Amino acid sequence: MQVLGLAQLWGPEGQGVRLERRAAALLAWLGLQGPSSKYALASLLWPDSPPTTARNNMRQLLRRLRLASGGEALVEGDTERLALVAPSNVDVACLKSTTEARAYAQALESVGAEGGTLLDGFDFDDCPELARWLDGARAGVEGWVREAREARIEHLTSGGDWSAALGLAQAWARQEPESEQAGRHLIRLLYLQGDRGAALAAFEQLRGVLERELGVTPLPETLALVREVEKGMQRPHPTASPRPALPLSVLRPPVLVGREAAWRQLEAGWEAGQMLFISGAPGSGKTRLAEEFANAKGRWGRVEGREGDSDVPFASQARAFRTQLARWPDVKLPDWVRTELSRILPELGETRLLPPLDSETGMLRFYDAGAVALYLLHEHDAICIADDVQYWDAASAKSFFFALPRMFEATSRGAQPLRFIDCYRRGELPAQTRAHVARLLDAGLARVVELEALTGEGVKHMVAAMGLPGAEAHADNLTRYTGGNPLYVVETLKHLLETDSLLRDWPQRLPPPDRVGPLIQLRLERLSALALQCARLAALAGAFFRTSLVPRVLQVTAAAAHEALVELESAQILLGERFSHDLVMEAVRAGMLPGEERALHGRLATALEEDAAPAILLAHHWIEAGRVERGLPHLLASAHSDEQVLPPEQAADHYARAAALMVATGQWEDAVRARAAEARCRLQASAAGPHVQPTWSARAPAGRTR
Known part of the structure; x- marks a missing residue:
């Protein structure tokens, strides 16, 4: 039952039925107020009708509501009271309960990405008491949505999932363009993602809306944030959010040097x-x-x-x-x-x-x-x-x-x-x-x-801009140790921070200076066992990693998986569903034993089969798990599917790989058929391929500068 936005009933097959005005108001009232007096509700909905007429109108309304739902009772009651049969099936009731429980992600799911006005498009000028209630209820809904967005954005931002946080901030700013709260989040997140120009443009748009619609100027808090963005010398941080274990300036040094x-x-x-x-x-x-x-x-x-x-x-x-x-x-x-x-x-x-x-x-x-x-x-x-x-x-x-x-x-x-x-x-x-x-x-x-690598001066400038107490004293040693590679400098500083060594003399022993892998390995060794397993799962899943895989593949509770993922984000191993840097992923994979990789590939393949993942992905994980007999059918299915919808060379490559595996496992007749399919696809590719190759002119086209 949807009363936020366009009021509708949704059936089990996804079919929607528009709700009439009073039926929608009844569901909204019961969803927010709970069980209520039938007579009082009838008086609210038909204030100018005699009591007998109002009661009769209520009976007819309940009958029409049952017909609209295909015969299913949505409201139950007796001669005195009415209540929803399933309050959790009303979006506004879900919003209220999840916000009160501080389950903000679920709260936002109940209203959708753009939010929704309670009983949008309806007015009740002919029902004065109901209209007054609706004004207050709409304000309450707006407050819950605002609270959920604020909390969710801060949680995602502090965890490093800036893209998801930015999407929420953009939706909020679209719906409430005059909200400085939304505008500050939008400005901060655009800057966190490296788009300083877009952050400043968002501020100008906010300032224009405030001046045009409200006749006011931005608050000092907003102006202070914009000054930080303009300087670019210090990364802004989310207000009232938990401080991560490592400073954000280490993740993205605030200035570009030596370039x-x-x-x-x-x-x-x-x-x-x-x-x-x-x-x-x-x-x-x-x-x-x-x-x-x-x-x-x-x-x-x-x-x-x-x-x-x-x-x-x-x-x-x-x-x-x-x-x-x-x-x-x-x-x-x-x-x-x-x-x-x-x-x-x-x-x-x-x-x-x-x-x-x-x-x-x-x-x-x-x-x-x-x-x-x-x-x-x-x-x-x-x-x-x-x-x-x-x-x-x-x-x-x-x-x-x-x-x-x-x-x-x-x-x-x-x-x-x-x-x-x-x-x-x-x-x-x-x-x-x-x-x-x-x-x-x-x-x-x-x-x-x-x-090329940074010079000694470049490393000094980079370290100074991070503002880490004691770090500048190590600049010369950092240059010699890292060879001037910016990432190696950052990873070495992370190691010194985590070992509380910044304010001490340069360590007597550190891993070999020409590789960042050993430093990352030291950070991985400080992780909990489950967090390390999560990192390994993410490394093997690669581009197709989703946090939802963790509980199923590692067979842990959702709460335990969430705690491990937060640990990885705090250690700046993962940012959302991807690694903070490819070298971190490589270090994770380098620390795995072959037997561990095969077992994890097998669990991953099982979970992805349940999700109906692409056949080529299933083939990859089963084959890497050493289960060629499980992977071959998926590889052939992928080849056949590609032959139907993609350029034929894609299917040819998969048929060729399948044939090689069949030969290796003694499936000679199947290998011959796979080779024949490969030849057919390569023939088709050679017939069409030469005509879809890029051709270049001898010089750059004019007029392309901006």
């Missing part, structure tokens, strides 16, 4: 209208430099590759599209684009209705849909940062590089330019992606900026 030469190269590439690549060793600060540069140029968005993407065709592109669809939900993709993209985003359409991609025309249509979606989903951005490109799967990379020349051509014709900054680890690009980048460089369309 003046790299910045000049980026500026030169920007002015030349080139695509920008930032390459460097792990931990050299590629993402941070890209974010700071993008901040200086305009509105930007970020997509990312994750380890494990290479096992699932189009995993990186699908994540990128979902990220942008969540950022810009009002963007309308053409129907034909949605239909084609449903091959990799099933939520956009019905893949069973799609023809196989076994023709040149079909292949071009699919890749063109990706190009159109790329442009439309980024049309509000000036820059797109693609992080960890070395992890992008080959199918996603091919689709992106197919779309890129079309975007260059559109820009040269006067379309809104979209600039790209791609970050990757030096020496780790897959061969196919490396070849695409080389062609861009040869055509003068791209520039690679290589990041």
